[in-house]
Amino acid sequence: MSTEEIVAMDHVSFKYGRQNVLDDISLHVKKGSFLGLVGPNGSGKSTLIKLLLGLHKQQDGTIQLFGEDHRRFRGWSRVGFVSQKAASFNSGFPATVKEVVSMGLYGKKGLFRFLTKKDRQRVEEALEKVGMREYKNKTIGQLSGGQQQRVFIARALVSDPELLILDEPTVGVDAESVQNFYTLLKELNEQQGMTLILVTHDIGAMSSYVTDVACLNKCLHYHGGIVDYEENREELMNRMYGHEVNVIEHNHDHHHHSHDHDHDDLHGGRPG
Amino acid sequence: MSAFWTYEFLRYSLFTSMMIGVLAPVMGVFVVVRRMSLMADALSHITLTGIAFSLLIGRWHPPAAAWNPVYMGMVFAVGGSVLIDRLRRIFMHYKEAAITIILSGAIGVGVVFISLADGFNTDLFSYLFGSVSAVSRTDFFIILILSSVVLLLLVLFYKELFFLSFDEEQAVASGIPRQRIHALFIVMTALVIGLSMQIVGILLVSALMTLPVAAAMRFAGSFKQLFIYAAVIGEVCVLTGLFAAFYLDTAPGGTIVLLNTLVLVLSIAVSKAAGKEAV
Numbered sequence: 001m002s003t004e005e006i007v008a009m010d011h012v013s014f015k016y017g018r019q020n021v022l023d024d025i026s027l028h029v030k031k032g033s034f035l036g037l038v039g040p041n042g043s044g045k046s047t048l049i050k051l052l053l054g055l056h057k058q059q060d061g062t063i064q065l066f067g068e069d070h071r072r073f074r075g076w077s078r079v080g081f082v083s084q085k086a087a088s089f090n091s092g093f094p095a096t097v098k099e100v101v102s103m104g105l106y107g108k109k110g111l112f113r114f115l116t117k118k119d120r121q122r123v124e125e126a127l128e129k130v131g132m133r134e135y136k137n138k139t140i141g142q143l144s145g146g147q148q149q150r151v152f153i154a155r156a157l158v159s160d161p162e163l164l165i166l167d168e169p170t171v172g173v174d175a176e177s178v179q180n181f182y183t184l185l186k187e188l189n190e191q192q193g194m195t196l197i198l199v200t201h202d203i204g205a206m207s208s209y210v211t212d213v214a215c216l217n218k219c220l221h222y223h224g225g226i227v228d229y230e231e232n233r234e235e236l237m238n239r240m241y242g243h244e245v246n247v248i249e250h251n252h253d254h255h256h257h258s259h260d261h262d263h264d265d266l267h268g269g270r271p272g
Numbered sequence: 273m274s275a276f277w278t279y280e281f282l283r284y285s286l287f288t289s290m291m292i293g294v295l296a297p298v299m300g301v302f303v304v305v306r307r308m309s310l311m312a313d314a315l316s317h318i319t320l321t322g323i324a325f326s327l328l329i330g331r332w333h334p335p336a337a338a339w340n341p342v343y344m345g346m347v348f349a350v351g352g353s354v355l356i357d358r359l360r361r362i363f364m365h366y367k368e369a370a371i372t373i374i375l376s377g378a379i380g381v382g383v384v385f386i387s388l389a390d391g392f393n394t395d396l397f398s399y400l401f402g403s404v405s406a407v408s409r410t411d412f413f414i415i416l417i418l419s420s421v422v423l424l425l426l427v428l429f430y431k432e433l434f435f436l437s438f439d440e441e442q443a444v445a446s447g448i449p450r451q452r453i454h455a456l457f458i459v460m461t462a463l464v465i466g467l468s469m470q471i472v473g474i475l476l477v478s479a480l481m482t483l484p485v486a487a488a489m490r491f492a493g494s495f496k497q498l499f500i501y502a503a504v505i506g507e508v509c510v511l512t513g514l515f516a517a518f519y520l521d522t523a524p525g526g527t528i529v530l531l532n533t534l535v536l537v538l539s540i541a542v543s544k545a546a547g548k549e550a551v
Binding site for chain 1: 305
């Protein structure tokens with residue numbers, strides 16, 4: 001693991017209206033690490049990721065990606081993103097697996113450029129990596145949830161990102177696929193040195209794969225190596241989930257409650 | 273059939289129809305998959321307002337009567353699309369209301385313009401339901417140029433439109449400029465509506481954009497296929513409809529849409545028989 005920082009967030013806070021979702025978060029992710037970002041539902045995990053990706057407008061604090069202020073950052077193809085399953089895509093969409101994976105190259109290509117033969121080769125390779133090559137001509141709606149998710153991973157991998165962010169990628173995916181999926185992520189991290197941020201509320205399943213853990217519930221309760229985390233686990237859980245009870249008690253407004261599932265319009269993030 | 277070669281105006285109508293037969297469904301693919309079919313309908317009604325406005329100006333200021341009202345219609349459609357977009361941001365959680373607001377507002381204004389411009393006449397009737405005799409040589413060349421521009425833009429921005437249609441959040445996250453592409457898309461839609469209405473008329477124009485796509489969707493195995501099937505269905509219906517209307521002496525717009533509906537019903541029946549359910 002090198003000392004180069006891929007993500008550097010300092011004193012980041014975020015509010016939906018008057019509702020405080022993230023409070024003074026400072027989180028640094030080093031190159032080559034595999035960070036598990038855990039926290040209960042509604043703890044602001046997805047909001048944090050959306051801020052990082054520029055999908056929400058930044059309010060307080062600074063965020064740097066690859067050492068650059070993320071508001072001026074243009075290298076989005078260096079960042080791969082896999083959102084929650086069925087988050088925003090329309091499963092009746094008549095697109096083939098190949099077509100879906102190709103989308104992963106669009107940002108990198110830029111306007112007025114078409115896919116080359118080499119690009120199509122890369123699409124096949126990405127599908128091979130996730131074991132979905134034989135399904136390349138099926139439409140996305142014909143696949144199971146786990147298979148769709150693997151296609152979306154291939155889409156994130158096809159542009160060879162240096163940082164891969166996954167937001168609850170295993171929701172609705174069967175247990176066996178989840179294991180395979182984590183193994184794939186570990187390989188990407190160990191063999192290709194890819195930096196990964198995995199958002200999940202299931203701490204147990206990912207603990208044997210990640211190198212670091214960050215526990216979030218509005219504020220950052222812990223961030224460090226997985227070994228330290230395992231040692232202090234019980235105390236941490238009490239602190240985090242104790243906090244959550246308070247959040248729920250003071251929060252009856254449905255809209256503000258469901259931040260982790262907020263797939264409404266992108267709240268004024270990146271302009272066009 | 274020979275009449276189409278004897279009379280110049282029929283020939284231009286035929287060429288125009290052939291272009292529209294492909295252009296409308298191809299544009300319609302994006303309109304449908306972005307769930308904006310209703311938007312196309314609203315824009316076509318705004319086009320009517322523009323046409324009524326143009327007729328009104330022609331009455332007040334006779335030299336302006338020589339303008340083809342369709343161009344004013346297109347200007348209104350583009351303006352209306354900007355308004356819809358603004359309203360969609362104001363009614364963030366009730367986006368479809370923006371469409372209804374503009375649609376009914378446009379009809380209201382349009383009807384007032386029409387009454388000021390001397391009420392309904394045959395001219396207006398042909399804009400409402402389409403007319404093959406409405407295409408002049410100049411119109412034809414303007415339609416040819418605008419159609420080529422729209423097709424070129426579709427090819428150039430295919431990647432971006434495709435990604436945004438499939439998964440807007442992911443598209444934005446990968447750096448695609450959503451707002452600019454969306455604005456371009458709306459302007460293109462407005463143009464295609466303005467162009468297509470010369471043949472099928474305002475009331476039927478959204479049918480030309482959505483029906484072939486809906487039929488093609490029952491069979492398309494990929495996004496590329498969807499384009500091809502929609503274009504083929506659109507073209508066949510437009511040409512068959514045009515000739516049928518000529519010989520049966522029926523309204524061409526209505527005949528074309530009727531054929532499109534027939535193809536759609538058949539495609540649903542056939543694909544159901546083949547075991548395909550909802551899309």
